[in-house]
Amino acid sequence: MSLPELEPFLSWFQRNGGTIDLDAIGFKCFPSTEGGRGAVALKNIEKERTLFTVPRSLILSIKTSSLPEKFGPKIWKECKLDTGWSGLILCMMWEDAQTLDSKWSHYLAILPTAFNTPMFWNDQDLKELEGTPVVEKLGKEDAERDYHDKVLLALQRRPDLFPPESIPNHYSLERYHVMGSRILSRSFDIEHAGTDDVTLEEELNNEGDRSIGSAMDVDDHNETAGAEDGSIQDGPLLEDEDENDAINVSMVPVADLLNARFGSENAKLFYEDKELKMITTKPISAGQQIWNTYNDLPNSELLRKYGHVDVLPLSGGGNGNPADVVEIRADLVLSTFLEQSGSAATSRSERIDWWLEQGGDDIFVLETNFEIPEAMISLTRLLYLSSDEWEKARDKEKPPKPRLDSQASGLISLVLQKRIAHYPSTMKEDEEMFENEARMPLNKYQALIVRLGEKRILNSTLQRLQIAKSDSSQKRKSAPPGPNVSKKKAKR
Known part of the structure; x- marks a missing residue:
């Protein structure tokens, strides 16, 4: 045939x-x-x-x-x-x-x-x-x-x-x-x-x-x-x-x-x-x-x-492409940090140049596992290092370990929110459009599928990050107090 x-x-x-x-x-x-x-x-x-x-x-x-x-x-x-x-x-x-x-x-x-x-x-x-x-x-x-x-x-x-x-x-x-x-x-x-x-x-x-x-x-x-x-x-x-x-x-x-x-x-x-x-x-x-x-x-x-576009059943429910990703530019991480810290751009330019010289990524990729890339965490922590810590990291030629502490978690949450704001429509609006417009033009349909796939990743990653942050906060609050050591004036 x-x-x-x-x-x-x-x-x-x-x-x-x-x-x-x-x-x-x-x-x-x-x-x-x-x-x-x-x-x-x-x-x-x-x-x-x-x-x-x-x-x-x-x-x-x-x-x-x-x-x-x-x-x-x-x-x-x-x-x-x-x-x-x-x-x-x-x-x-x-x-x-x-x-x-x-x-x-x-x-x-x-x-x-x-x-x-x-x-x-x-x-x-x-x-x-x-x-x-x-x-x-x-x-x-x-x-x-x-x-x-x-x-x-x-x-x-x-x-x-x-x-x-x-x-x-x-x-x-x-x-x-x-x-x-x-x-x-x-x-x-x-x-x-x-x-x-x-x-x-x-x-x-x-x-x-x-x-x-x-x-x-x-x-x-x-x-x-x-x-x-x-x-x-x-x-x-x-x-x-x-x-x-x-x-x-x-x-x-x-x-x-x-x-x-x-x-x-x-x-x-x-x-x-x-x-x-x-x-x-x-x-x-x-x-x-x-x-x-x-x-x-x-x-x-x-x-x-x-x-x-590929539209297939997803393991977590719904339809889409299991290979979908979202790109986060490193300059978005930097600009968000500067906005929050009030630091001048030049105060971190040396760190960024060093990061790139060390082979650090300038684009971070979020996948359908909804995990924060380790390189993104490392760069975030690099931005927060004190002057002494920064000097030590540079001397050792070792970027910070990708430990998601409260500072890194807070900044990355803001970065994800900013990345979501790049789209002119919300995920809810796109989902409603997908359900209600049965015969939309092909180009509009395919663009909608692309947007929805990326927004699912961003929203799910942000949600997981916020849950982890909340759980960590609850653990700290519920932790038993340390031993109560009473100090007495020494007798002479």
Whole structure:
């Protein structure tokens, strides 16, 4: 079973050395809540079965496209196309402009041209994400700066490769965003051929697998290139990632047809010198979707990168994404401390600089366990140290231990309250909206899911912190008094 629009692509794939077990795997359109177009098991499939193989020659990257060679390495570097994603995006636009003369014409023809990601939302929809980190991480301004500073420069340098009349249709800013979104949502981070050999049995028996992951992961939740287990990671890198990482970003035909969902992975992509293999990691029943997920991402990242959210039953009740997180910036901790203590900003700047030099975090992540990160507690206590204590800590090069004393607990409670205030609506208002608006627009619904997931974490963490503070206070009040030692005047 395959979608009719995929048949020319699958024929091209097999003609060019790709193999696919069409008796075991098919493709269909699932509901949007299940990822849309994806792969399905046509029969019961056992663990460790190879579903398809992809020759490295069919991978689309700056290493396989002929454009960099035609362009010339010197000019390519002068245009700064050797760093970030701009080089790969230009390669994809150029290959697309070649139409049937491109090796990847059948592949490019099946890639999406429209996206539900916030990169393409209007201002009104983006307001629904206020308080979340999504808008800040879109990188739209940075991407457009790269388009003007790198890509347009490249187009002007080589009009023989990029005829001026082709620019509006094939090399516009809009096409640049489309290609960038294709990379963001579908690329993989693939190590060069010739990495240390590991047997397939060793790979599959490893906890993490030598699976491939997508190159475009984010910030504190980035997948690292080339997992230790040898698997390929799923989720692309940001434009400002390391140059070598950006070079590994690749588009992998067929592999990018598989959807992802929290806790559902049943297949992974493994690399060998000459080909990549999609192999099942557990038995799959006939009719089940085939999922390829590297790392379980929070809804804020799923929405930003892929244009969807996961809504699953939560262990504590209700529905949401068990991988949701909330980011707390260290500067919010500092500003809250300064407001409460009345200290001048310069009186703690030296401590903050030292904290960062020691490798301290500048962003703290709250998770669904509702615990305060130890690093956040340590920084809070660092701010409260007396001058003598601060000198000792610096001399020993040891930040304070993450002991949640009353000072740290009080400040962190205020920080969480301030973080909650970043959202324009309350959790109660969002819950009422979720219950009462049965048919709200998709963008509004997905933004609401992201907000609710973050607010649950913040409110539950704050509630747990306040309960712990109250319990500690009650213990102190109920503690028996110490021995009553009466002092008598000594007789002479």
